[in-house]
Amino acid sequence: MAEDTETRQTEPVDEYEREPVPAKAWLGFRSFVGQYAGEHTAGTELMIGPLFIASGVSAIDLVAGLFIGNLLAVLSWVFLTAPIATRARLTLYFQLEKICGRKLVTLYNLANGVMFCFLAGAMVTVNATAAGMWFHIAMPGLNDLYPNSIGWVVTVLAMGALITVVAAYGYNVVARIANIAAPWMVLVFIAFGIIGARQLGIQSVGEFWPKAQELIWTGGAPLAGRAKFTFWHVMFFAWFCNMAMHIGMADLSVFRYARKSWYAVGTAAGMYLGHFIAWLAASILYALQLHTTPGNTDVLPGPLAYNAAGIAGLICVIVAGWTTANPTIYRAGLAFQAIAPASSRYRVTLVTGAVATVAGMFPAIAMKLLDFVALYGLILMPMGAVIVVDFWLAKRFGFRSNSAEVSGTGVNWAAGLAWILTLAGCLAIVSMGGIQIYFVGLPGWFAAAFLFVVFSRLLQRKEVAS
Amino acid sequence: MKRAARIVSMVSLVGTILPPLLFFTGQMDLDATKLWMLVSTVSWFAATPVWMDR
Numbered sequence: 001m002a003e004d005t006e007t008r009q010t011e012p013v014d015e016y017e018r019e020p021v022p023a024k025a026w027l028g029f030r031s032f033v034g035q036y037a038g039e040h041t042a043g044t045e046l047m048i049g050p051l052f053i054a055s056g057v058s059a060i061d062l063v064a065g066l067f068i069g070n071l072l073a074v075l076s077w078v079f080l081t082a083p084i085a086t087r088a089r090l091t092l093y094f095q096l097e098k099i100c101g102r103k104l105v106t107l108y109n110l111a112n113g114v115m116f117c118f119l120a121g122a123m124v125t126v127n128a129t130a131a132g133m134w135f136h137i138a139m140p141g142l143n144d145l146y147p148n149s150i151g152w153v154v155t156v157l158a159m160g161a162l163i164t165v166v167a168a169y170g171y172n173v174v175a176r177i178a179n180i181a182a183p184w185m186v187l188v189f190i191a192f193g194i195i196g197a198r199q200l201g202i203q204s205v206g207e208f209w210p211k212a213q214e215l216i217w218t219g220g221a222p223l224a225g226r227a228k229f230t231f232w233h234v235m236f237f238a239w240f241c242n243m244a245m246h247i248g249m250a251d252l253s254v255f256r257y258a259r260k261s262w263y264a265v266g267t268a269a270g271m272y273l274g275h276f277i278a279w280l281a282a283s284i285l286y287a288l289q290l291h292t293t294p295g296n297t298d299v300l301p302g303p304l305a306y307n308a309a310g311i312a313g314l315i316c317v318i319v320a321g322w323t324t325a326n327p328t329i330y331r332a333g334l335a336f337q338a339i340a341p342a343s344s345r346y347r348v349t350l351v352t353g354a355v356a357t358v359a360g361m362f363p364a365i366a367m368k369l370l371d372f373v374a375l376y377g378l379i380l381m382p383m384g385a386v387i388v389v390d391f392w393l394a395k396r397f398g399f400r401s402n403s404a405e406v407s408g409t410g411v412n413w414a415a416g417l418a419w420i421l422t423l424a425g426c427l428a429i430v431s432m433g434g435i436q437i438y439f440v441g442l443p444g445w446f447a448a449a450f451l452f453v454v455f456s457r458l459l460q461r462k463e464v465a466s
Numbered sequence: 467m468k469r470a471a472r473i474v475s476m477v478s479l480v481g482t483i484l485p486p487l488l489f490f491t492g493q494m495d496l497d498a499t500k501l502w503m504l505v506s507t508v509s510w511f512a513a514t515p516v517w518m519d520r
Contacts, residue, residue: 180518184482184510191486191503198490310500312482312507 016256020089026259032266035254038182040242040270041189041278043126043321044119046301047369048241049282053290054142054299055229055370058219059212065231066279069238070271074264076239076246077255080384082264084391085255092252093338096383099390100415101404106339108383108419113335115244115376116328117352121359123325124163125366128156129302130317140363142297143225147361156361163322164353167329168346178323186273188309188316193281195308196288216287223297227436236438237370238275243377243441248384299367329353374437381441382422382448386415389449399456407463414455422448471516474509481506 016025052062088095097105132139137151147153166174202211213219222228245251246267255264285304289296301321305313333349340348359365365372394401404412425447426440485502488494494502 176515180511180514183479184507184514187479187482188503188507191483194486194490195496195499198492199496203490203492309486309503312500312503315507 016089017091018094021256025257027257028259029263029266032254032258032263033269034179034182036267036270037186037273038178038270039324039327040274041182041186041320042274042324043123043301043317044324044366044369045189045274045278046282046285046304046317046320047122047126047299047366048373049279049284050286050299050304051226051367051370052229052234052279053217053283053286054223054226054297055233056220056222056226057217057229057234059209059217061219061229061231062217062234062280062283065234066238066276069235069240070268070275072235072239073242073246073271073275074268077251077264077267078262080388081246081249081251082255082258082261084249084387085252086258086261088252088391089256090252091256092250092387095249095252095387098402098405099386100383100412101410103410104404104412104416104419107416108380109335109338111379112244112250113332113339113352115379116332116335117355118359118365118372119376120163120325120328120332120353120356121362122366122369122372123321123328124156124160124357124360125363126301127159127163127318127321127325128152128360129300130305130314130321131155131159131302132300133302133306133314139298139300139303140367142223142299142367144367145362145364147363153361157357160353160357160360163325164329164350164357166322167326167333167353168349171326171330174323174326177319178326181319181323185316185320186277188312189273189278189281192305192308192313193277193284196281196284199288199308200284200291215291216284233436233438236441237374238271240377240438240441241275241373243374244380244384246384247388247441247445248377248380249387250380250384252387325356329356332356371437374441378426378437378441378444379423381445382419383415385422385445385448386418386452389452393453394456397453397457399453399460403456403460414452414459417455418448418452421451468517471513474513475517478506478510478513482510 016022093105093109096108100108129139132152132155135151135155137155138149139152140148147156197208200211200215202208227233255261258264282301282304285308286299289304289307301317302314305317307313309316329352330349333345333352336352337343337345337348389397390401390403400406403414404410422444426444429435429440430437482503485494485499485506489496489499
């Protein structure tokens with residue numbers, strides 16, 4: 001009983017994991033607006049904004065690319081994810097298990113858990129840049145791949161340990177802080193942009209656009225070691241940085257609670273506050289740093305925020321990083337626990353946090369966050385195509401949906417081959433074809449859908465024949 | 467109590483965004499902006515837990 005009470009107080013509620021969400025548990029529109037606004041105004045936004053400037057993007061390419069890319073992301077949630085979520089009302093994992101089989105879902109969970117660990121590592125890195133400010137620690141530069149000082153390692157270790165222990169034992173406390181902080185945090189992000197703009201010499205709203213082109217997003221050569229970004233890079237990055245969540249269908253688990261599928265338009269709050277305003281504001285701060293100290297190309301959210309907004313800025317970085325690392329470590333733990341159900345939730349979360357902390361010591365993940373986020377989406381995306389095809393098109397293409405559930409198999413090879421071949425094809429195109437990772441997600445999704453149809457027809461025909 | 471806390475929270479939000487706007491228009495210096503943002507941050511986190519999510 002005592003353990004039950006502790007469980008209830010320290011873990012998020014994971015209800016209806018193997019059944020459709022009943023009508024009494026459905027949620028209203030506002031729940032989704034708040035959730036997405038909070039989750040997508042994270043500490044890592046302060047890394048992503050500056051990396052656009054490091055890639056030499058122009059003002060019109062950035063603003064138009066973000067506007068359209070975020071719109072496409074919202075439309076992906078509205079027209080692809082939510083309609084399935086509100087019809088089936090199942091978690092992603094249960095939906096996948098029915099189609100792919102338990103063993104293949106275990107492999108998916110492993111991939112998901114590892115990527116969550118690295119993502120949480122980047123969030124720990126962001127937090128360490130804020131903590132490092134206090135202690136004047138030597139921090140990593142833009143092109144550093146490895147830890148560059150003992151002080152940095154100790155700072156990451158301390159931040160990671162703190163975040164991990166809280167994720168394991170005080171999840172709900174941090175979740176509550178996240179809710180409380182969200183409105184304030186959004187305003188601090190906006191304040192970063194306003195203060196940075198003024199410090200760059202912009203004195204009125206009318207001056208903003210011409211000076212933005214001249215001083216902030218100049219569209220010049222990228223910094224050393226960075227690829228040049230155009231409108232297309234920005235648009236595809238904005239669209240697909242949450243690829244795992246929308247066209248990858250991970251947010252089936254979220255929208256299964258939505259009363260109506262159109263509630264997915266609430267994702268616009270996260271996209272346009274976090275992935276538009278916060279990214280623009282963070283990049284303004286980085287432009288200011290390059291303007292005042294031209295040789296300083298370091299992307300360090302702590303110092304950037306402190307220079308603009310003082311201690312309030314540092315608190316914002318720590319809260320933004322902590323409140324998003326918390327659920328990320330927890331979700332990674334859940335994914336791993338699904339592989340080893342007998343292990344304790346706390347022990348799994350502690351081990352997961354330890355891996356994320358070690359990952360956070362290596363600045364490569366945070367400094368290459370644009371590429372990492374694109375890779376993360378790419379790895380999980382093919383399974384989204386499998387779900388969409390299986391849910392809507394199976395009958396039309398002449399094969400049975402929820403194949404693993406019906407046949408009782410542990411691995412649906414049609415889904416497995418579609419996943420592995422799509423991923424291998426996309427990565428081969430990136431590494432050998434010279435195409436950047438941001439551009440392979442869209443054709444990859446259609447390739448996975450096509451392969452799943454072909455293999456499902458072939459394998460199911462073989463089953464019938466035998 | 468909750469009503470008073472809500473009012474303090476709203477004032478804190480205004481206190482978070484107004485100083486940067488005044489800095490932008492040249493009516494407040496950066497040090498004062500940072501100080502008011504910190505005061506507003508502290509008051510937001512002190513008042514908001516009283517009424518939000520309870």
